[in-house]
Amino acid sequence: MRADALRNRERLIEAAREVFREQGYDASLDEVARRAGVGAGTLYRHFPSRDVLMDAILQSWVDRVNDAVDKVLVHEGAPRDLLLSWFETYVALISMHKGGPAKITSAMGDESSPIVTKCQVLSAATQRVVDRLEEEHALRDRIEAVQMCRLVGGVASVADNSDLDRAAVRPLLEVIADGMLA
């Protein structure tokens, strides 16, 4: 890849991070190009769709997910606390910008989504939590990681759309946790 192409690619990702953070996932892509100081054509050549750009933005986010689940898992405590701790972390991780929760959760089962690898990271992290809880026989039968992702993702989507704060989200997560624990 040519040096100028690489440079523009980085600029676009940085600009997109900024713009999406400020204005949410539905922000104008022309605005992203403008902010990056490149033409619209350059943006679309590097990132044919909004989702592909999203995927690039989330590249570094993968590490954050893995760090977060590590941190949650080292903590000793009751299964309920572990589960709730992961749920709250999960919500925070997918709520980076407006529209994020719905976007990520809807891509969860979709093989053809450009951000599928990112969803797999999140899903794998959740699976580690599930495995731990199953070791301790703390979970009901037939509870799958993907269901957790959908339920918690659903709560995060609603919270995102309705501007709920952590205090309002907490009891919703508690219901889900209690419904999953043996």
Place this chain on the structure above:
Amino acid sequence: MRADALRNRERLIEAAREVFREQGYDASLDEVARRAGVGAGTLYRHFPSRDVLMDAILQSWVDRVNDAVDKVLVHEGAPRDLLLSWFETYVALISMHKGGPAKITSAMGDESSPIVTKCQVLSAATQRVVDRLEEEHALRDRIEAVQMCRLVGGVASVADNSDLDRAAVRPLLEVIADGMLA
């Protein structure tokens, strides 16, 4: 109101119902006007925003909600069955067209939303289910109707976005029900 105005209003509502059912809540409003055989100006004069149009579409839906909760409540059975029965009904009611679950659920707490009265109907119906279950001391403490709406609405949103079928939604609703029952 002049006769032609009334006629165009009805035509617009009918066209919107059609178009939203076919293409979801994000469908083009110009297309609605076209389908109704009126100019764009006429549409926007009658319905200044998409949400106001949505509200008009839902006028008849109010009766369906009330009938549905009546039907659910006459059924004798275990609290869990009652709750799940309402949850499935609820999901069906708000999933009339793509984008509906998110739209309705996000308006749930918003006093200024044009569809707030419709949300109140749904919320009141849910409250009746909550009241019944509390009579039977079947619910945990501090479970509120609005939380049910948010949780079930969240599941419906995810199902809507990911095209989940009833079989995939059912276990998610079961988790929520189990988390709410004493």
Place this chain on the structure above:
DNA sequence: CAATATACGGAGACACTCTCCGTTTGGCAA
């Protein structure tokens, strides 16, 4: 220092939202 493959940029086609205002019409009063 060419030569050339690679990448750039932004004009412009197309779609959607919403407004403005010249034109038409329904309903009433004479």
Place this chain on the structure above:
DNA sequence: TTGCCAAACGGAGAGTGTCTCCGTATATTG
């Protein structure tokens, strides 16, 4: 019935966003 005019209509067009195309510029290679 006729004439008036408030009420309603409609669609052109301004504003904004998506995405493509292709003439132009430049990084790299020999």
